[in-house]
Amino acid sequence: MMKKTLKKVLIASRGEIAVRIIRACRDAGIATVQAYSEADRETAAVYMADESVCIGGPKPSESYLNGPALINAAKQTGADAVHPGYGFLSENAEFAQAVEDAGLIYIGPSPDTIRTMGDKVRARQCAQQAGVPVGSGSYNTVDSNQQAIDIANEVGYPVLIKAVAGGGGRGMRVVRSEKELEESISRARNEAEVAFGSGEVYIEKYLEKIRHIEVQIFGDGQNVLHLGDRDCSIQRRHQKLLEEGPASVLDQELQNRIRSAARQLGQSIGYRSAGTVEFIVDPQSREFYFIEMNTRIQVEHPVTEILTGVDLVGLQLSVAAGEPLSLSQEDIHLHGHAIEVRINAEDPAKAFIPCAGKIVVFQMPAGPGVRVDTHVYAGYDLPPYYDSLLAKIIVWGQNRTQAIARLKRALHETRIEGIETTLSFHQRLLSEEAFANNDVYTQFVKEKMYEKHPMRKLL
Structure with a gap:
């Protein structure tokens, strides 16, 4: 594997993941350039980056989905590499290819891998060929x-x-x-x-009352390892609201089978960088089935980072620079239990409709076992053009019971005023006996929490 120069990275994304990438780059001594739209001039990532460059208007098509503008910004600022974050062009094979064709390093999988796994039918075929159910x-x-x-x-x-x-x-x-x-x-x-x-x-x-379990993998193009699993069964309209790990609904034998299957798939396609292999699991039959693979860093990657102590974004940088994996499977150990909740600018009483506007108060929690990833601050004017994610609150405990207690404490400390958020939804979720007993499934929010609510049909 040939080593490459990685001195300056252009971040082709926005929001909390842009802040996360800036921090990983600073830890590694790598300069950053934040690409931003006209609507994002006041976001925290613009202030935190070493440089910033406006790439277009507020609509995604004018900025974060404008591949030529992003590549031109990278070249004009002297960046050697582009990190796509998640969303927007992060799983666009043509963009990844254009980045490499411009002589830049793409911090992620190869364009061919993105193209293959982005086609859900071809991805299923790859899984079958790799012996994954x-x-x-x-x-x-x-x-x-x-x-x-x-x-x-x-x-x-x-x-x-x-x-x-x-x-x-x-x-x-x-x-x-x-x-x-x-x-x-x-x-x-x-x-x-x-x-x-x-x-x-x-x-x-379509299987009823199943769990959505995903496995974090990481490869350098030659070797692939897994970093445990996450349970993402709390969803609305197939969008995740809460993620936790490890997936404690799985017994040890089933857990080992799922983790091995994910690693096997990654190895079979020569995977490079961070990726997530997603499965549905029937807890009754103990069967699991591949559904798709995400060829990017995930929103919920902090759950794995807390459990393993591995900096996944930092590892992305080193592998993109041509370094082989510095870890073996034997080095990966999961400790305790972690839970992440997504605090979105949405009204849970109105079918989770997105909100925009000025955030008047923004007070995030702290204390033992609490991490917050966000790009927002008091006085920030939230634009209406993008994903509604405001912050991720991630907690760690020695076990699931302690993690839930710490999450309740963290949510109690959180104050956001000026717009509607999902904070109250998460507080209600944690009070559900079924959640405490780990007796949930992918339609739990719709069928149990809103079973008699008029918005149920919208979920």
Whole structure:
């Protein structure tokens, strides 16, 4: 592996992940350039970076999705590398290829890997070839309504229609009967075309009351290791709200099987950088199935960092510079239990509708076992153009019980005024007996917490 110069990094993302990358670069003695839109002039990352450069208007298409502008900014400021963070162009193979073609280092997987794993059908095929279990469904894209009907009849209802190019929980529809299927296929294709530029879809068997478990992997292109698992079953509209690790719903044998499967998949494709292999798990049958792989750093990566003591973003920098992995699988040990909650600018009483406006009070928690990742401060004017994430509160405890107690204390200390947030939702979630007993599933928020609420159908 050839070593490369890594002296200055352009950050092609925004929000709390931009702040996180700046901190990792500063720890490594690497200068930073924050690319920002006109709406983000006052964000914390702009103040924290060594340099900053405006790349366009407030709309994502004018700035954070404008690949040529980002690459031009990197070249003009003398950056050697580009870190895509998450969201925006972080899983766009064409952008990664353009970065490398410009003579810059892309801090992430190879463009070919991003392209392969970003295609959900090809990713399923890779998993099957690597001996990783996948759920029943279509092996290729669904090209006609009759083909969809045949597949659904074969695997049995309900089924899940998924966009081939989808991600982040978007482009998914649950169908419970043949009567719904044709209309749902048409809508799913149209939504996928608008959201991802591709109307291709495929079908999977939909399993009820399952857990969403993911495994953090890391590779240098030659060797791949896993850094444990996370339980991401608390969701709304397939978007994660709380993540914890390790996934204590798994017994040791099942945990070892899932972790080994994720590592096996990463090894089979020669994976480089941070990645997450996602599974659904049926706790009753103890079966698990691959659903997708995220070829980027995850929002919930602090859970793994706290459990393992490994700086994942720092490791991304060193591997991108051509360094081999400095860790072996035997070096990875998980200690205690960690939980992360996403404090979003959303109104949980109104179907989690996003909010924008000036943040008047912003007081984050502290104390033993508490970490906060954020880009927000009191007086910050939250723009309406981007993801609603304000902050991540991450806690650690010797066990899950202590972690929950510390999270309750942390949320009690938190004060945000000026806009609606999900703070009250998380406080309510922690009071649920089922959560305390670890008896939740991916539809728990919709079916249990809002079972009689008029917004239930929107979740």
